[in-house]
Amino acid sequence: MSRPTIHDVARVAGVSLSTIDRVLNGRSGVRSVTQQRVADAMRELGYERNAAAANLARRRQDRLLFILPAGTNSFMRGLERELTQRADAWQFTSISVRTVPAFDDAALAEALQAVDADKTDGVAVVATDSAVVRAALAELRNRGVAVVTLVFDLPSSRRQHFVGIDNVQAGRTAASLLGRFCRGRPGQIVIVAGSMLVRDHAERRLGFEQVLRAEFPEQQVLPPLEGLDDQDIVAAELEAVLRANPDVTGIYSLGAGTRGVARALAVSGAALPRPSVVVHELTAHSRQALLDGSFDAVIHQDPAREIAAAVSVLQSLVQGRPVEPDAGRISIEVFLRDNLP
Amino acid sequence: MSRPTIHDVARVAGVSLSTIDRVLNGRSGVRSVTQQRVADAMRELGYERNAAAANLARRRQDRLLFILPAGTNSFMRGLERELTQRADAWQFTSISVRTVPAFDDAALAEALQAVDADKTDGVAVVATDSAVVRAALAELRNRGVAVVTLVFDLPSSRRQHFVGIDNVQAGRTAASLLGRFCRGRPGQIVIVAGSMLVRDHAERRLGFEQVLRAEFPEQQVLPPLEGLDDQDIVAAELEAVLRANPDVTGIYSLGAGTRGVARALAVSGAALPRPSVVVHELTAHSRQALLDGSFDAVIHQDPAREIAAAVSVLQSLVQGRPVEPDAGRISIEVFLRDNLP
DNA sequence: CAGAATATGACTAACGTAAGTCAGAAATGC
DNA sequence: GCATTTCTGACTTACGTTAGTCATATTCTG
Numbered sequence: 001m002s003r004p005t006i007h008d009v010a011r012v013a014g015v016s017l018s019t020i021d022r023v024l025n026g027r028s029g030v031r032s033v034t035q036q037r038v039a040d041a042m043r044e045l046g047y048e049r050n051a052a053a054a055n056l057a058r059r060r061q062d063r064l065l066f067i068l069p070a071g072t073n074s075f076m077r078g079l080e081r082e083l084t085q086r087a088d089a090w091q092f093t094s095i096s097v098r099t100v101p102a103f104d105d106a107a108l109a110e111a112l113q114a115v116d117a118d119k120t121d122g123v124a125v126v127a128t129d130s131a132v133v134r135a136a137l138a139e140l141r142n143r144g145v146a147v148v149t150l151v152f153d154l155p156s157s158r159r160q161h162f163v164g165i166d167n168v169q170a171g172r173t174a175a176s177l178l179g180r181f182c183r184g185r186p187g188q189i190v191i192v193a194g195s196m197l198v199r200d201h202a203e204r205r206l207g208f209e210q211v212l213r214a215e216f217p218e219q220q221v222l223p224p225l226e227g228l229d230d231q232d233i234v235a236a237e238l239e240a241v242l243r244a245n246p247d248v249t250g251i252y253s254l255g256a257g258t259r260g261v262a263r264a265l266a267v268s269g270a271a272l273p274r275p276s277v278v279v280h281e282l283t284a285h286s287r288q289a290l291l292d293g294s295f296d297a298v299i300h301q302d303p304a305r306e307i308a309a310a311v312s313v314l315q316s317l318v319q320g321r322p323v324e325p326d327a328g329r330i331s332i333e334v335f336l337r338d339n340l341p
Numbered sequence: 342m343s344r345p346t347i348h349d350v351a352r353v354a355g356v357s358l359s360t361i362d363r364v365l366n367g368r369s370g371v372r373s374v375t376q377q378r379v380a381d382a383m384r385e386l387g388y389e390r391n392a393a394a395a396n397l398a399r400r401r402q403d404r405l406l407f408i409l410p411a412g413t414n415s416f417m418r419g420l421e422r423e424l425t426q427r428a429d430a431w432q433f434t435s436i437s438v439r440t441v442p443a444f445d446d447a448a449l450a451e452a453l454q455a456v457d458a459d460k461t462d463g464v465a466v467v468a469t470d471s472a473v474v475r476a477a478l479a480e481l482r483n484r485g486v487a488v489v490t491l492v493f494d495l496p497s498s499r500r501q502h503f504v505g506i507d508n509v510q511a512g513r514t515a516a517s518l519l520g521r522f523c524r525g526r527p528g529q530i531v532i533v534a535g536s537m538l539v540r541d542h543a544e545r546r547l548g549f550e551q552v553l554r555a556e557f558p559e560q561q562v563l564p565p566l567e568g569l570d571d572q573d574i575v576a577a578e579l580e581a582v583l584r585a586n587p588d589v590t591g592i593y594s595l596g597a598g599t600r601g602v603a604r605a606l607a608v609s610g611a612a613l614p615r616p617s618v619v620v621h622e623l624t625a626h627s628r629q630a631l632l633d634g635s636f637d638a639v640i641h642q643d644p645a646r647e648i649a650a651a652v653s654v655l656q657s658l659v660q661g662r663p664v665e666p667d668a669g670r671i672s673i674e675v676f677l678r679d680n681l682p
Numbered sequence: 683c684a685g686a687a688t689a690t691g692a693c694t695a696a697c698g699t700a701a702g703t704c705a706g707a708a709a710t711g712c
Numbered sequence: 713g714c715a716t717t718t719c720t721g722a723c724t725t726a727c728g729t730t731a732g733t734c735a736t737a738t739t740c741t742g
Binding site for chain 2: 697698699700701702709
């Protein structure tokens, strides 16, 4: 009636509990014929390991470390909040968080080197792209620690997985939306970036321009405005651009500094027909802007899902379980005023 | 170092394990002063019950039953697939599924009456709105079974929760999208419904017209086309409408029968500028239509999340845990070609 | 076919909690 | 202050699995 246990499997396979355990946990000293008999019995009974009991007996704690950039970036703070508030949502896993100065390769490399491999089973890191970081990351792997990159990837490094969204797709999604929003109204589109030095911003821009050029050629893409994720700079520069180009039909803000966009719109708005606006990251401010109609859509990645995926991937890596190739792929969410959570 | 256990709590509170157990599980026979001491000790130590060990010891199985409509509705089949494929993803929970003829009040009521209250702790039901169903549901509650409605709600019945999306919001979201897609091109919008008798279709239409009338008055909403969720009917009727109204700018398909929309577009397309299309439910067909450019957006609800939420809410109800009021609220997802999962 | 190497079995303690029994202690009523 | 009721403690078994020890059985090697 209830789920079969290893006792049932042992009885059916005609072997002892010890042998079942040896098979189940990949220990040595079992002939392949016996392994087969056990496997058959398991299949016949539909046995499934009781993970709760297993972890309880194993009393293992996967010790995971998250390394996040410090600073006021609301998405990073969202990740951190998720980690600290729900640190105990993951049974048999202890999670610690360390913050390092943002965009500081040396500091990040140092933090990676400082990881105590004897007290840490896995690390999730929001990476910056530089040689020292790559080297520190490789060394961490050599010391036997599982490593995944989070939010920002470091392809062709020795990280084992990436957890985050596909930023090219995110840019394409924004263009699909904005292009449709502006259809029939030829004009200019402004891209508000943080810094083109950041890989993910460059990727978003790439995807955005791919789609816009191919499918909405009536829109002219202005040179991107680098706001350094600072709302004051964004507000000032965007205001100037809007004044200089009276027929801007759309704005795509692909980094932070979204509050600056709202401010520039508030100042220069009123007169002209409001341009359509698509921004990244749902925050208190972008939510408000959606509600009052100054933004049209927000492209979002959910910090909770991101953290959950990172934990799950790291757990799999640490415990030697296979990881599905797209386990780290986070979905790109689209919010309008009417489907806000 | 590691998490405190009831042994630690007992030591700190200066009481025995038995007393801890009595407090923890709400058994009688503990003076309030003692309860307070135990509570204090727990808070001091930051004790959290090890759910895995507790369930293991309790060896309880929550027996949940899902009642779904039969038929070819791909969303319902998605729910069923999710349930059967991942029935063992929920530890300490056994899940069974029963299908009943779709839109058949009497059959549904009968199925509810046939539930064996001694072998079932909770029921999730895709409800239809009728007196017999309400009565059967109330009786099920009286027999001590927890009940939630799934996908279709039955407000003011004795169901304890609803798990699903807010259909008015879904309709509003569709209008926000479609209105923006069609901006600057005044014309007609066609609503393709299944049947206005189904509450959720009526709700979607309501939300859609609310937003469209208020914010996009340049679009004229044609009388809804009732396709009965049958792709042949939808194809034929929509084709006729498109022929009769050469300047249809947008189509909103709020039920099933989405394949019929694609067929009608393929036939009548080519010549006229293609209308913008927003439909519900991501299926193999709607995905294909997004990719080949005949649909612009798909409003979706994720069966996996829906099932997970239903299981979680039922578990809470059965075990007498509190349920957050919006635990059953499922997010309304928006997919374009470029953010398909 | 002996001796060595390898497989397997039997048994045990432990993980953190639940749930029971029973005896004894403390509080209460009168 | 005695009987009665109400609390509390000590102890036990169980849940399904891990992980160990040690003895014995089986297979391989030469």
